[in-house]
Amino acid sequence: MRIMISADMEGATGVTYTSDVIPGTEQWQRFRRLFTGDVNACIAGLCAGGATDVLVNEAHSSQRNLLLEDLDPRARMLTGRHKPLSMMQGIQSGVDGVVFLGYHAGAGADGVLAHTYLENSITGVWLDGVPASEGRLNAAMAAEHGVPVLLVTGDDQTCLDAADYAPQAVGVAVKECVSRYAAICLPPARTADLITEAAREAMARAGRDEPSTGPHRIEVEFDATHLAHAAAVVPTVELIGVRSVGFDAPSMTEAMKAFKVVTAIASGAVEGIYG
Numbered sequence: 001m002r003i004m005i006s007a008d009m010e011g012a013t014g015v016t017y018t019s020d021v022i023p024g025t026e027q028w029q030r031f032r033r034l035f036t037g038d039v040n041a042c043i044a045g046l047c048a049g050g051a052t053d054v055l056v057n058e059a060h061s062s063q064r065n066l067l068l069e070d071l072d073p074r075a076r077m078l079t080g081r082h083k084p085l086s087m088m089q090g091i092q093s094g095v096d097g098v099v100f101l102g103y104h105a106g107a108g109a110d111g112v113l114a115h116t117y118l119e120n121s122i123t124g125v126w127l128d129g130v131p132a133s134e135g136r137l138n139a140a141m142a143a144e145h146g147v148p149v150l151l152v153t154g155d156d157q158t159c160l161d162a163a164d165y166a167p168q169a170v171g172v173a174v175k176e177c178v179s180r181y182a183a184i185c186l187p188p189a190r191t192a193d194l195i196t197e198a199a200r201e202a203m204a205r206a207g208r209d210e211p212s213t214g215p216h217r218i219e220v221e222f223d224a225t226h227l228a229h230a231a232a233v234v235p236t237v238e239l240i241g242v243r244s245v246g247f248d249a250p251s252m253t254e255a256m257k258a259f260k261v262v263t264a265i266a267s268g269a270v271e272g273i274y275g
């Protein structure tokens with residue numbers, strides 16, 4: 001049984017603020033240890049549940065956050081940026097299940113450090129008409145490869161979101177959202193136990209499904225008109241409102257590639273102060 005962990009940082013134990021997840025800051029140095037602790041707790045549970053190989057794909061920011069020297073030796077780690085499938089690189093390698101660890105609520109939703117891909121500028125994303133977090137988008141890509149989502153960890157809002165897009169997955173709330181920048185946090189000694197037990201339990205669901213293929217539509221709303229205009233330069237992407245664009249793609253993988261281009265072009269068009 002080969003399992004992949006897509007590891008994001010905003011939903012890690014104790015994380016509640018920008019500097020906690022911005023590479024190079026003192027707080028980031030502290031929280032990357034807690035983040036690594038969450039990942040190790042997950043690996044321990046997956047292996048206890050029968051996993052024979054665990055691939056950890058770093059999915060946050062520079063994608064150089066986890067401490068390889070502290071990683072459970074039963075796992076392998078994909079680190080670094082510029083991966084064709086971004087947060088989901090590795091999903092195409094024949095894995096039997098995927099874990100969304102340290103995930104967070106989507107842009108415009110309630111949740112600690114809620115956003116979808118861009119930390120700001122995007123106020124909402126819809127997948128086939130449904131408000132979509134990174135988790136929902138990535139779950140659709142996993143489904144296209146026949147890979148079930150086994151476990152999702154993050155704040156309580158992340159777990160509520162996951163219960164809708166991956167009802168078969170086990171959820172672990174490592175913190176309770178109070179605001180976008182505040183949460184009631186459990187200490188790592190407690191979240192590690194919760195994550196390990198949930199991962200072990202979640203392995204019961206591991207095993208490939210029939211791939212769910214087909215076209216998808218993504219719509220993106222920005223907080224400023226010029227960002228939508230910038231994104232609409234991308235072939236197949238159309239303006240659908242003063243601050244919104246939409247596009248259709250023949251598969252979820254193609255949709256996410258187009259989404260990546262849209263976010264890259266929009267973020268390049270953001271100006272200081274006025275955005």
Ligand SMILES: [Zn+2]
Pocket residue numbers: 008009010104117134
């Ligand atoms: Zn994220």
